[in-house]
Amino acid sequence: MLKISNLGICLWLSAVAHCLPPDKVSAGHIIKTRSIDLNNAHGLAMETRLDRIVEPSGYKLDLEPYMEDGIFKGKVSINVTFLKDSDVIVIHCSHDLKIEKVDITVSFFDGHKVEVTEVTRDARKPIATLHLNKVVPEGSKGNLDLSFNGNMETEHTEAFFKTTYMEQEEEKIVLGTSFRPNNARRMFPCFDEPEYKVVFELSVVRPKNMVALSNVPVEKTTEIEGEPNAVWDHFEQTPPMSTFTLGLVIGDLKQVNMSVFKDRLGNNIELRVWGRTEYVPALVGVMDKILLVYKQITQLMKSPLPVSRLDFVALPNYQGVKPADNWGLIIFKESDLSSKGYLQLSQEILYQWLGSLATPVWWSDAHINKALVGYLAADIAFKVNGGSEMEGKWPMTVLYSIYYEFSKRYPHSRITGMKQETACTKIELLFRMFNYTLGAETFKKGLRMFIESRKFQSFTGDDIWENLNAAARTDSKIPQDLNIKDIVKSWIDKDRLPVINAERKYDSNTLVVTQKVFLRERPHDVPDASKMSWLVPIIIAREDRLNFSDTVPGSWLKDKKELAIKSMPKKEQFIIVNPEEIGPFPVNYDQHNWNLLSNYLQGKDRLKIPELTRAKLLHDAWNLAYAGDLSFATALNMTLFLKDERHHLVWDPVFTMIDHIGRHICACMQGKFMAYVRTLLTPLYEELTKNETEDEENWRKNLRTLTKNFLCQAGYKPCIKEAQEQYSKWMEAKNPDEGNPISNQYICPVFKWGTIKEWEFGLQRVINFPPSRKQSERTYLLKTLAGCPIEESKINRLLNITILEGNGNFTETDLFLIFSMLTGGSQGYTTLFHFLNNNWDVLKEKFISKTNLWDNLITSATSQFTTEQGLELVSNLYVAHQGEFASAEHIIEKSMRNIREEAKWSADNLPVIEEWLDAYLAKNGVKDESKSFFET
Numbered sequence: 001m002l003k004i005s006n007l008g009i010c011l012w013l014s015a016v017a018h019c020l021p022p023d024k025v026s027a028g029h030i031i032k033t034r035s036i037d038l039n040n041a042h043g044l045a046m047e048t049r050l051d052r053i054v055e056p057s058g059y060k061l062d063l064e065p066y067m068e069d070g071i072f073k074g075k076v077s078i079n080v081t082f083l084k085d086s087d088v089i090v091i092h093c094s095h096d097l098k099i100e101k102v103d104i105t106v107s108f109f110d111g112h113k114v115e116v117t118e119v120t121r122d123a124r125k126p127i128a129t130l131h132l133n134k135v136v137p138e139g140s141k142g143n144l145d146l147s148f149n150g151n152m153e154t155e156h157t158e159a160f161f162k163t164t165y166m167e168q169e170e171e172k173i174v175l176g177t178s179f180r181p182n183n184a185r186r187m188f189p190c191f192d193e194p195e196y197k198v199v200f201e202l203s204v205v206r207p208k209n210m211v212a213l214s215n216v217p218v219e220k221t222t223e224i225e226g227e228p229n230a231v232w233d234h235f236e237q238t239p240p241m242s243t244f245t246l247g248l249v250i251g252d253l254k255q256v257n258m259s260v261f262k263d264r265l266g267n268n269i270e271l272r273v274w275g276r277t278e279y280v281p282a283l284v285g286v287m288d289k290i291l292l293v294y295k296q297i298t299q300l301m302k303s304p305l306p307v308s309r310l311d312f313v314a315l316p317n318y319q320g321v322k323p324a325d326n327w328g329l330i331i332f333k334e335s336d337l338s339s340k341g342y343l344q345l346s347q348e349i350l351y352q353w354l355g356s357l358a359t360p361v362w363w364s365d366a367h368i369n370k371a372l373v374g375y376l377a378a379d380i381a382f383k384v385n386g387g388s389e390m391e392g393k394w395p396m397t398v399l400y401s402i403y404y405e406f407s408k409r410y411p412h413s414r415i416t417g418m419k420q421e422t423a424c425t426k427i428e429l430l431f432r433m434f435n436y437t438l439g440a441e442t443f444k445k446g447l448r449m450f451i452e453s454r455k456f457q458s459f460t461g462d463d464i465w466e467n468l469n470a471a472a473r474t475d476s477k478i479p480q481d482l483n484i485k486d487i488v489k490s491w492i493d494k495d496r497l498p499v500i501n502a503e504r505k506y507d508s509n510t511l512v513v514t515q516k517v518f519l520r521e522r523p524h525d526v527p528d529a530s531k532m533s534w535l536v537p538i539i540i541a542r543e544d545r546l547n548f549s550d551t552v553p554g555s556w557l558k559d560k561k562e563l564a565i566k567s568m569p570k571k572e573q574f575i576i577v578n579p580e581e582i583g584p585f586p587v588n589y590d591q592h593n594w595n596l597l598s599n600y601l602q603g604k605d606r607l608k609i610p611e612l613t614r615a616k617l618l619h620d621a622w623n624l625a626y627a628g629d630l631s632f633a634t635a636l637n638m639t640l641f642l643k644d645e646r647h648h649l650v651w652d653p654v655f656t657m658i659d660h661i662g663r664h665i666c667a668c669m670q671g672k673f674m675a676y677v678r679t680l681l682t683p684l685y686e687e688l689t690k691n692e693t694e695d696e697e698n699w700r701k702n703l704r705t706l707t708k709n710f711l712c713q714a715g716y717k718p719c720i721k722e723a724q725e726q727y728s729k730w731m732e733a734k735n736p737d738e739g740n741p742i743s744n745q746y747i748c749p750v751f752k753w754g755t756i757k758e759w760e761f762g763l764q765r766v767i768n769f770p771p772s773r774k775q776s777e778r779t780y781l782l783k784t785l786a787g788c789p790i791e792e793s794k795i796n797r798l799l800n801i802t803i804l805e806g807n808g809n810f811t812e813t814d815l816f817l818i819f820s821m822l823t824g825g826s827q828g829y830t831t832l833f834h835f836l837n838n839n840w841d842v843l844k845e846k847f848i849s850k851t852n853l854w855d856n857l858i859t860s861a862t863s864q865f866t867t868e869q870g871l872e873l874v875s876n877l878y879v880a881h882q883g884e885f886a887s888a889e890h891i892i893e894k895s896m897r898n899i900r901e902e903a904k905w906s907a908d909n910l911p912v913i914e915e916w917l918d919a920y921l922a923k924n925g926v927k928d929e930s931k932s933f934f935e936t
């Protein structure tokens with residue numbers, strides 16, 4: 001149920017920066033996607049691993065870049081050990097890298113050599129096979145020497161790349177590397193898998209007027225005979241590390257700042273910030289942020305980073321979505337390093353431990369690492385600046401998105417590539433859950449044990465879970481019959497979440513807890529739903545001893561059986577299960593407990609319940625009502641406390657709910673619903689307007705804009721008046737087609753609540769739109785002309801002129817747009833339906849050869865109904881024209897099936913909603929005034 005047309009969303013939220021409500025935003029949106037970790041992870045997991053023939057134990061790499069020409073040549077000497085008898089060696093080598101048989105030698109430490117007889121390259125895979133003239137026995141150790149040359153990457157800032165920038169009217173070249181996940185093989189032949197962690201000795205030629213930075217400091221610099229302008233930089237030997245963490249930068253960069261971080265934990269590291277001369281001023285102050293974050297992280301990890309120096313480079317024209325997190329050398333996009341926030345910085349520094357020091361064994365494990373880093377980074381960003389860059393909304397936004405996603409009939413069906421991202425978010429939330437349920441100290445202990453046991457090595461998810469489990473055992477923070485791995489498994493082996501039902505037995509002061517899969521959208525016929533269960537921590541906050549810091553679960557719900565918990569408070573006192581969203585799951589209660597909560601939240605002590613929990617109670621109630629698990633009257637009762645609520649976290653989910661319900665209820669109730677929305681939002685909006693200041697927080701601005709938009713949509717008079725006043729400037733303009741002088745935010749309210757004349761003026765602007773102006777402005781106008789009105793006559797006029805009259809100023813694309821906009825509200829699709837019904841023959845004839853348009857018309861006109869009356873309309877049309885639908889026959893049949901499903905929901909819920917709204921409006925002395933707008 002609750003289908004939402006994509007285009008419609010931005011109408012409700014038109015002037016909002018991010019105009020998608022949380023259920024439409026992919027879960028990872030706060031923490032930028034490390035696209036290479038995830039989007040490619042599937043492909044990478046598929047990548048064939050090298051045969052275990054030889055194993056590297058060290059690289060000596062000499063590199064000569066020719067910066068102007070964008071080419072390089074080099075030599076690599078790899079210490080290898082044969083793991084089995086073999087007459088071939090298989091090594092990663094990108095197709096673009098040239099290697100010649102004559103330039104390859106294989107020699108052994110005992111002095112003998114074997115000859116390379118042939119080099120074959122796999123046509124599809126970046127793999128070279130070196131054929132030897134005899135079988136080398138297992139255990140042999142020696143050197144594999146190769147010379148190679150290739151081109152630098154110039155299109156993208158990945159692999160070994162060259163890019164340019166202008167400084168003081170001079171074009172300058174800068175070189176860099178970004179090898180994650182498997183691009184080292186594009187610079188030199190190597191065993192390019194994260195599991196091989198070995199030392200590197202890098203030497204590189206650089207111009208004398210530039211610096212070369214790599215993972216470790218330069219050990220010595222030597223002159224090149226006959227070359228006055230360049231030198232060799234020989235870097236120290238690195239600690240054992242994976243190929244993807246090797247890094248190099250060569251450029252005309254300035255050291256902005258340097259600071260030595262030293263402490264009693266054994267940390268002793270030089271931190272440096274680099275940038276081009278003109279960018280240095282923007283980087284002032286970055287060091288202070290680094291020091292702040294670094295301190296937090298070292299205290300968390302306890303294990304000092306085994307590099308003597310860590311460079312932060314703002315690289316001109318670096319375009320990677322994410323910084324290149326080489327060990328000891330992090331390469332940022334300039335604006336990323338100079339930005340205000342702490343989240344990304346925390347993340348990048350954490351990757352030095354979780355990624356470089358201990359490394360996921362394969363790319364399929366990278367998402368667990370990412371989840372852990374994501375969780376820790378958010379935690380640190382909260383510690384250092386109260387999470388202000390996330391507006392305090394973490395983990396709410398990510399959490400709510402997975403609530404919506406996992407409760408769909410078909411999770412991830414809409415966006416491919418989203419599965420990995422939500423899986424990662426879920427694991428991030430599990431780390432958060434363990435931080436609460438085991439306690440922060442035990443959680444940290446487990447994390448440190450994990451780092452200690454896996455440093456300089458690679459790890460799998462199990463290594464993390466086992467160490468957390470060991471710490472939990474030691475500290476007795478987990479019941480004997482449970483272990484972390486099993487708990488985690490129950491959460492990650494399915495793309496679903498549970499809903500917990502908490503039913504109080506007031507005569508025996510007992511609480512009975514059960515679980516089932518949380519399904520929000522209908523139908524709820526998910527296969528195996530009855531078999532699914534999770535290991536769920538049951539944490540209870542109770543009114544008689546209100547304490548939100550006690551987060552150790554009293555018990556765990558282990559299976560589908562009932563769990564009875566005794567000694568609950570008295571009948572007059574509420575309980576809250578899963579406060580602070582400790583576990584990622586919603587909770588339902590018996591009606592009496594809901595009423596206790598609703599009343600308490602309307603009382604003077606309401607702030608004793610923290611905002612995240614207040615938001616949860618509201619959000620859970622609405623969503624459970626949607627799912628059909630709770631009466632809407634109870635859910636709507638939970639909104640009553642909003643009249644005094646001023647915290648943006650609590651308000652945040654309200655807009656999504658209004659949007660969802662507003663789309664779902666029939667036209668017959670829209671007026672009442674809008675009156676309710678106005679009553680709900682007006683006090684908040686008025687206060688926000690009074691409090692407006694220049695330097696206010698972002699969340700305040702956003703909340704004001706959001707509130708205003710929703711009020712305008714709901715017919716709030718001051719807003720409509722303002723919009724009409726603004727709009728009149730356009731109507732009075734001498735040449736209105738030259739451009740639109742008013743802000744977009746005013747247009748929809750005018751088309752929705754304004755006069756026919758105003759709307760008609762807009763229509764004429766579309767008709768007369770000069771080709772020289774930006775077409776996106778025309779599209780916006782047309783979208784709002786179709787999507788905003790709630791009066792039939794406006795919509796009919798639009799359909800008449802574009803379809804019946806066949807006005808040549810409208811294209812087929814315009815018709816598609818109009819149809820889909822009309823699906824956004826009940827007035828729209830109902831009018832479209834009647835238009836279709838009344839003009840059947842004409843339309844049939846017009847569109848019969850345009851299958852796509854015809855199908856789209858039938859879909860838009862029939863699929864959105866949600867009530868029994870709607871079903872009747874559509875069924876009558878179907879019967880009247882049976883056999884005439886052609887390609888759209890199955891479409892209308894599908895519409896009828898869906899409406900039947902929706903109509904059940906509507907029959908159950910709409911009367912309840914209406915009755916509640918009536919009582920609410922009467923109590924607040926509000927009339928449903930929406931009609932009066934059209935009468936004047």
Ligand SMILES: *[C@@H]1O[C@H](CO)[C@@H](O)[C@H](O)[C@H]1NC(C)=O
Pocket residue numbers: 057058059060079199200201
């Ligand atoms: C390669 O092995 C030789 C002989 O054991 C050793 O001297 C050299 O340092 C090693 N090189 C690297 C880069 O590990």
Ligand SMILES: *[C@@H]1O[C@H](CO)[C@@H](O)[C@H](O)[C@H]1NC(C)=O
Pocket residue numbers: 256257258259283284285286287288
């Ligand atoms: C350099 O770092 C120090 C902290 O170590 C800080 O006090 C100073 O302001 C920084 N200078 C610049 C130019 O960023």
Ligand SMILES: *[C@@H]1O[C@H](CO)[C@@H](O)[C@H](O)[C@H]1NC(C)=O
Pocket residue numbers: 591595631633634637
């Ligand atoms: C809603 O709240 C009112 C009082 O505020 C109460 O009388 C009513 O029973 C509640 N309805 C439901 C269904 O919980």
Ligand SMILES: *[C@@H]1O[C@H](CO)[C@@H](O)[C@H](O)[C@H]1NC(C)=O
Pocket residue numbers: 646687688691
């Ligand atoms: C507006 O300011 C008043 C007085 O400073 C304050 O009590 C109130 O919480 C503020 N409202 C909002 C929504 O920030």
Ligand SMILES: *[C@@H]1O[C@H](CO)[C@@H](O)[C@H](O)[C@H]1NC(C)=O
Pocket residue numbers: 793794796797800804
């Ligand atoms: C649309 O056209 C029909 C028939 O051509 C006419 O009866 C109706 O009044 C028109 N509606 C509008 C709003 O123009």
Ligand SMILES: *[C@@H]1O[C@H](CO)[C@@H](O)[C@H](O)[C@H]1NC(C)=O
Pocket residue numbers: 767807808809
């Ligand atoms: C565009 O609309 C105007 C006004 O309705 C009309 O005169 C003109 O013929 C239309 N242009 C085309 C190409 O149909």
